[in-house]
Amino acid sequence: MKEGPDIARIAALIGDPARANMLTALMTGKALTATELAAEAGITNQTASSHLAKLDAGGLLKPLKQGRHKYFSLANDDVAQVLEGLMGLAAKSGHLRTRTGPKDASLRKARVCYNHLAGDMGIRMFDSFMARGFLETADEALLLTESGSAFAERFGIDVATLRSAKSPLCKECLDWSARRSHLAGSLGRAILSQIESRGWARRAPNSRAVIFTPPGEKAFEAEFTLKTG
Incomplete structure (x- = not known):
């Protein structure tokens, strides 16, 4: 056996x-x-x-x-990560259940993935964090740097409380629509919560789409820039 x-x-x-x-x-x-x-x-x-x-x-x-x-x-997060990975594999293989349309475009732009931000905007945020040195990888683990911690605190997130919890602070999650990474873990969830609390975006009813207001999208772009300086 x-x-x-x-x-x-x-x-x-x-x-x-x-x-x-x-x-x-x-x-x-x-x-x-x-x-x-x-x-x-x-x-x-x-x-x-x-x-x-x-x-x-x-x-x-x-x-x-x-x-x-x-x-x-x-x-738990492990189940969500497996499902997101399967979605990526299905999309890459062409196994899609609906036609491409406005709803699909909204999901590709920004959506919730187990309470963290996915889609193009989630990928943009992850790329920004990596380019600015807020995140780094060590022994295949994703770590929040000192500068990243300072940014998160300025964004209104209690990093010390997140670190004391049992769940991982930072995790890399593969995005099914673009097959690139976005930020998961307790930090990813806290950032999405702050985005919603600030009124930048809301979750669409009966959908995983996250809808940004025009001012919210501008604020997001200003906060999560790809500049390294």
């Missing part, structure tokens, strides 16, 4: 179309009910409950009960 991780089991859990749709819906980072996930997958509530039980047993979901309602979210 072969030994090692059973990737076939995980792949089978993700590979079912209904379960794939539900997992993709949870990439916004928002917890959803079984009824909401059933609607995303286009299946009945009873069928959705069966699928959710399998995903929960497989360690891909984290259920949360609040009052009479039960919510589901992705189990």
Whole structure:
């Protein structure tokens, strides 16, 4: 018998179309009910409950009960990163489920990926951080430099609190639409939260798209420039 991780089991859990749709819906980072996930997958509530039980047993979901309602979210960042990687592979291979259109253009420009900024604007921000020396790689890990920490503090982020948490501060996440990196981890989530708090952008309803206001986009461009000085 072969030994090692059973990737076939995980792949089978993700590979079912209904379960794939539900997992993709949870990439916004928002917890959803079984009824909401059933609607995303286009299946009945009873069928959705069966699928959710399998995903929960497989360690891909984290259920949360609040009052009479039960919510589901992705189990952790690792699950989100695998899903984003699969999206990149599917897009690169030409396996797209919808025609290119205005909605797709919005997703390519800016979208949420498990509560951090992805799309062209997320890539631009990551490139800016790398060019300005705010991030560096060491032993395949992504690290926040002293100058990067100072920038984040000026941007209104409590870096010390983020460092004290168990979740990784900085992670490199491959963007499925451009197959280039954007910033994940607790810092990536905190930056998107600040962008929303400042009123620069909002999350589109029933979509992963992040919509920037014209002033917000100008402020973003000014803050996350590629200048090295």
